[in-house]
């Protein structure tokens with residue numbers, strides 16, 4: 001990563017992009033999505049921060065570099081301190097950099113399982129002071145941030161964050177709007193992704209901000225759910241028919257979802273990821289009827 005010209009940083013109307021010096025550099029941007037709610041972009045990563053009269057809530061720190069740049073911006077632009085840092089889940093690429101905000105007045109929050117996983121795996125960031133198992137609400141001024149766990153889907157202890165008065169929802173990694181899920185779905189649980197995304201669509205919100213890709217709406221999340229359900233069903237059905245991964249990768253096409261970014265590049269990898277999960281987590285290939293079907297082929 002190459003250093004940016006921090007002197008250039010200034011908040012312009014709603015969106016600020018700091019152009020990198022060359023194409024290899026990480027691009028940073030801050031964009032006001034709703035009044036006082038800002039999306040922070042660091043390359044392909046996105047986080048969120050919310051400025052309230054009681055202080056700033058930072059949702060994901062991303063990395064030491066990204067967090068350092070963000071803190072400088074927050075200090076320069078706002079006259080309230082950071083009060084809470086919340087981790088969306090356990091993975092390092094969304095939760096590193098916590099030390100940048102580690103001051104006595106700042107409370108770090110995550111799901112129980114995220115904290116446990118980060119602790120046991122020796123994650124090099126600040127662990128949560130405050131954890132929860134199912135849901136938790138934070139009230140700042142007269143507004144509420146609702147955190148909720150939806151079960152396993154990606155990493156450990158991944159939660160949704162809903163700023164209720166703004167109808168704005170933040171979810172990282174297991175929902176992406178306008179783009180295919182990440183390559184071979186390493187670290188994901190496809191059935192958990194489907195269940196959790198259904199859960200999200202049962203909640204009341206209008207604006208979706210993800211940890212990657214575009215800002216979206218309910219239609220974008222419904223389209224994403226349609227894709228992961230169709231992908232899962234196509235791979236499952238093929239495996240139950242005794243088809244090999246290579247055959248499934250050659251045969252499966254989901255043209256209804258070809259508008260998703262990286263559809264051509266990642267479809268075979270997505271199929272491979274679902275195949276691996278159904279084999280490893282569900283033991284589908286060990287089921288007696290499937291073994292018998294493969295032997296009689």
Ligand SMILES: [Zn+2]
Pocket residue numbers: 093094172173211212
């Ligand atoms: Zn991610």
